Amino acid sequence: GDDSSPAARKWAREVWEFGKEDTNRVIFAVKVGLAVLLVSLLILIRSPYDVFGASIIWAILTVAIMFEYTVGATFNRGFNRALGSLLAGIFAVAVMQVAMACGHVAEPYIIGLSIFVIGAVTSFMKLYPSLVPYEYGFRVILFTYCLIIVSGYRMGTPIRTAMERIYSIGIGGITTLLVNAVIFPIWAGEQLHRELVGSFNAVADSLEECVRKYLADDGSGGQPDFSKNVMDDFADEPSFRKCRATLNSSTKLDTLASSAKWEPPHGRFRQLFYPWAEYVKVGAVLRHCAYEVMALHGCLHSEIQAPYNLRCAFGPEILDVADQAAELLRSLGKDISNMKQSLHTSLLNRVHLSADRLQASIDMHSYLLTSGHDFPAHPLPPGQPSDDKTASGNCNAQPADSYHEAMRKQQRRLFSWPSREVDDYEDGGVHDSEAIQRMRTLESTAALSLATFTSLLIEFVVRLDHLVDAAELLAKMAKFKEEAGKS
Amino acid sequence: GDDSSPAARKWAREVWEFGKEDTNRVIFAVKVGLAVLLVSLLILIRSPYDVFGASIIWAILTVAIMFEYTVGATFNRGFNRALGSLLAGIFAVAVMQVAMACGHVAEPYIIGLSIFVIGAVTSFMKLYPSLVPYEYGFRVILFTYCLIIVSGYRMGTPIRTAMERIYSIGIGGITTLLVNAVIFPIWAGEQLHRELVGSFNAVADSLEECVRKYLADDGSGGQPDFSKNVMDDFADEPSFRKCRATLNSSTKLDTLASSAKWEPPHGRFRQLFYPWAEYVKVGAVLRHCAYEVMALHGCLHSEIQAPYNLRCAFGPEILDVADQAAELLRSLGKDISNMKQSLHTSLLNRVHLSADRLQASIDMHSYLLTSGHDFPAHPLPPGQPSDDKTASGNCNAQPADSYHEAMRKQQRRLFSWPSREVDDYEDGGVHDSEAIQRMRTLESTAALSLATFTSLLIEFVVRLDHLVDAAELLAKMAKFKEEAGKS
Numbered sequence: 001g002d003d004s005s006p007a008a009r010k011w012a013r014e015v016w017e018f019g020k021e022d023t024n025r026v027i028f029a030v031k032v033g034l035a036v037l038l039v040s041l042l043i044l045i046r047s048p049y050d051v052f053g054a055s056i057i058w059a060i061l062t063v064a065i066m067f068e069y070t071v072g073a074t075f076n077r078g079f080n081r082a083l084g085s086l087l088a089g090i091f092a093v094a095v096m097q098v099a100m101a102c103g104h105v106a107e108p109y110i111i112g113l114s115i116f117v118i119g120a121v122t123s124f125m126k127l128y129p130s131l132v133p134y135e136y137g138f139r140v141i142l143f144t145y146c147l148i149i150v151s152g153y154r155m156g157t158p159i160r161t162a163m164e165r166i167y168s169i170g171i172g173g174i175t176t177l178l179v180n181a182v183i184f185p186i187w188a189g190e191q192l193h194r195e196l197v198g199s200f201n202a203v204a205d206s207l208e209e210c211v212r213k214y215l216a217d218d219g220s221g222g223q224p225d226f227s228k229n230v231m232d233d234f235a236d237e238p239s240f241r242k243c244r245a246t247l248n249s250s251t252k253l254d255t256l257a258s259s260a261k262w263e264p265p266h267g268r269f270r271q272l273f274y275p276w277a278e279y280v281k282v283g284a285v286l287r288h289c290a291y292e293v294m295a296l297h298g299c300l301h302s303e304i305q306a307p308y309n310l311r312c313a314f315g316p317e318i319l320d321v322a323d324q325a326a327e328l329l330r331s332l333g334k335d336i337s338n339m340k341q342s343l344h345t346s347l348l349n350r351v352h353l354s355a356d357r358l359q360a361s362i363d364m365h366s367y368l369l370t371s372g373h374d375f376p377a378h379p380l381p382p383g384q385p386s387d388d389k390t391a392s393g394n395c396n397a398q399p400a401d402s403y404h405e406a407m408r409k410q411q412r413r414l415f416s417w418p419s420r421e422v423d424d425y426e427d428g429g430v431h432d433s434e435a436i437q438r439m440r441t442l443e444s445t446a447a448l449s450l451a452t453f454t455s456l457l458i459e460f461v462v463r464l465d466h467l468v469d470a471a472e473l474l475a476k477m478a479k480f481k482e483e484a485g486k487s
Numbered sequence: 488g489d490d491s492s493p494a495a496r497k498w499a500r501e502v503w504e505f506g507k508e509d510t511n512r513v514i515f516a517v518k519v520g521l522a523v524l525l526v527s528l529l530i531l532i533r534s535p536y537d538v539f540g541a542s543i544i545w546a547i548l549t550v551a552i553m554f555e556y557t558v559g560a561t562f563n564r565g566f567n568r569a570l571g572s573l574l575a576g577i578f579a580v581a582v583m584q585v586a587m588a589c590g591h592v593a594e595p596y597i598i599g600l601s602i603f604v605i606g607a608v609t610s611f612m613k614l615y616p617s618l619v620p621y622e623y624g625f626r627v628i629l630f631t632y633c634l635i636i637v638s639g640y641r642m643g644t645p646i647r648t649a650m651e652r653i654y655s656i657g658i659g660g661i662t663t664l665l666v667n668a669v670i671f672p673i674w675a676g677e678q679l680h681r682e683l684v685g686s687f688n689a690v691a692d693s694l695e696e697c698v699r700k701y702l703a704d705d706g707s708g709g710q711p712d713f714s715k716n717v718m719d720d721f722a723d724e725p726s727f728r729k730c731r732a733t734l735n736s737s738t739k740l741d742t743l744a745s746s747a748k749w750e751p752p753h754g755r756f757r758q759l760f761y762p763w764a765e766y767v768k769v770g771a772v773l774r775h776c777a778y779e780v781m782a783l784h785g786c787l788h789s790e791i792q793a794p795y796n797l798r799c800a801f802g803p804e805i806l807d808v809a810d811q812a813a814e815l816l817r818s819l820g821k822d823i824s825n826m827k828q829s830l831h832t833s834l835l836n837r838v839h840l841s842a843d844r845l846q847a848s849i850d851m852h853s854y855l856l857t858s859g860h861d862f863p864a865h866p867l868p869p870g871q872p873s874d875d876k877t878a879s880g881n882c883n884a885q886p887a888d889s890y891h892e893a894m895r896k897q898q899r900r901l902f903s904w905p906s907r908e909v910d911d912y913e914d915g916g917v918h919d920s921e922a923i924q925r926m927r928t929l930e931s932t933a934a935l936s937l938a939t940f941t942s943l944l945i946e947f948v949v950r951l952d953h954l955v956d957a958a959e960l961l962a963k964m965a966k967f968k969e970e971a972g973k974s
Contacts, residue, residue: 026611028611028614029606029607029610029614032607032610033602033603033604033610034606035606036606036629036633037602037606040598040637043637043638043640043641044599044637049641054638054641057634060630060634060637061630063630064626064629064630065626065630069614111531112524112527115520115523116521116523116524118520119516119519119522119524120519121516123515123516123519123554124512124513124515124516127512127515127556128505139552142519142523143547143548146523146527146547146551147544147547150527150530150547151530151541151544153530153531154530154536248735248737248738250735251735251738291778291782291785292785294781295781295782298778298779298782298946299942302946448849448938448941448942449942451938451939451942452938452942455935455936455938455939456782459786459789462789463785
């Protein structure tokens, strides 16, 4: 025992942490155990078993198959199961009547043919895109039909068999629904609500992380190259992965929203016909913002980088835009989280003002972007509001002539870029003038990459307008509490 | 009859088209019908029924639950079902022995407790991220365990009950596997292969579509605004939706790859341990390229646009890069599709040369990007290779002074942009000089938006290097046929 004890303890701690991270997981597990236990009692205790008979084992099967994580998903599955069983029962009884009317010889052929037809038709229908959500229902139709008609044929009492089975399925279904919805219910709506709020924060975090890394990277080789980063999943950028998870979350939001539609009004969501579909729409607009963050992230890991000093020169403005945008995102997320309706005009104005300031600054110093000009460490005229940002302190401290050093380093990096092509050039023999021309082109491209970064940031800000609109529409439709104080 | 006939005919035609689109759908449906029919015959025909008895209905249930679209998914499900049933059987027999040893009074309590524990533990475990793919297996353990132990308790022969059920499940499982894998098998590997090739084409189409629209949009108001486009899903851009589907296809590729791993060597994939995981990796790198296309698409629908003439000026170079890049993507896709291994050096060089030409052109005329300078309709010196592109013909035909007209139109559009803020400004009273300053800033931002578009295009080209590497690694690991002729 002593050798395996540390491994076992580690494993136990992991499981414990997993449960502690989200207690709903433990609640769900205990509820499933309770539901199967309740149904099993119907067999373990003598008197109900005498009433229901052996067919009660179908109740256990129903619980095990129907019990889902959220209340909405369970209701949805229960609906599929109920409707599927009902349809299968009706088909089975109808076909049985026809088969018996056709006489004893034809009966098995008709039954066999009907099984084949039901199997083929349900399987074909469940592939149809608009019917895919009911996939489980079609499976239920298929096996329930087969079970009823086949055992009916052998035991001769199709209707009684069907009825007994429907009773036990009903008992199993009701037990599942009650345990799932009454004891510590896990609502899909609540999950969807949290998921959306989490996405807002993920995009905000990821934007800030990306901009900060962009301004901090001094090209000193600390940045591993892109392909390595793709493989180890950008290990040093936790928010990036959350943002990418947001991009891939469309299926999750869709599933949760379609489950939430099945749930009765509950908790904070007391309105009938609560607009769950709007959550999906806000999520879609947020994803369109996140695409810009992915593009910004692409700039950050691009082989061609604007020189460090150039980035620093516009650092305070860039940082200001990113901070304001992240604040707006978090405020939107917080309002949704608290179900409050407040005007975001002032925050939105602040973001737009910051973006304008960045644009103005880029415009005023655009000559820096297009050629190898030297430039002061901070190009803004004194007295600009963003001047007193502390975050840019380390940039200003750098001596101005280190720019040339940085540019030389940068050029060395640039030349290692399109590796295949450089080889090609070298094979063909390069003239000196051509090399210089090429160098200047790359240098200018490097400077323009800053313009790209800022353009993407500004495009992100532009999309925030749509995001605010979408969030306000959601707030209106979901009748969030209006708040007069904030504006 | 006559009234409903057109609707019914339309519906029938839709179903027919759906089946014709991919005949695998029809094959799958017929196979499911066949499998349930085969299993049902064991009951419909007298002699096997006499051998197996009523428990044979479990075979039908197994077919209905196990039959999946692809061979790999069916094998995977069958494995889950088999292992789940086996474990459940072992647990049930063990608990039964313990319960019987503890005496008649304690027996139902021990059984009840064990049901609760199994229900809770399997439900908790299936939430664990690394165990999520085996979700179905845990369900199987739960209900098989309950069925065996409960019916064993009532009928007193747990081992015989378990054995009979395992026989019928085995018969159902083997029927499913045989029908699925022998009669017109639908291989997950083949689907994965096609899916990846389709993604290459989708990204190539979408890149071309995006660039062509960017160069064709003359700002005459034909472009509906972004929020409307988000809602109706960019109806006029079919390739964009395909590209976005590619971005959301990571789950699909993962599922297909994990199914494909279960499939024996087959058809074109005769190698043992075929590197299906590499397909997922190539798909990930391709998605990183597609993010750039999404950003380009963002530029296309951005409110701030570079003036039409400026876009036309660099049109031939931009178009050339896009065409070359799309050709490389299609060539990569075609090679994977044909399972050929060929060098893409010359295509890659051509793309890089085009990208260099675009960079050089942007650099040479960078003054156009930073202020409201006038410029010739086509800024390239004569004799440049891209001069003879026919696509730029309509651009050159425009009179030079229409630029001012376009710019004025552009400015009107720009001023309608940050609507909230403009209102704000008007409330506060705007000075004329401020307005002019603002106008110039926006004008310069508009010009820089072209720099953004080209930077993103060049970043796309840079990522093609990684894509080529990933595709070549796949070709090597999957031992595609080498082809000497092409280079």
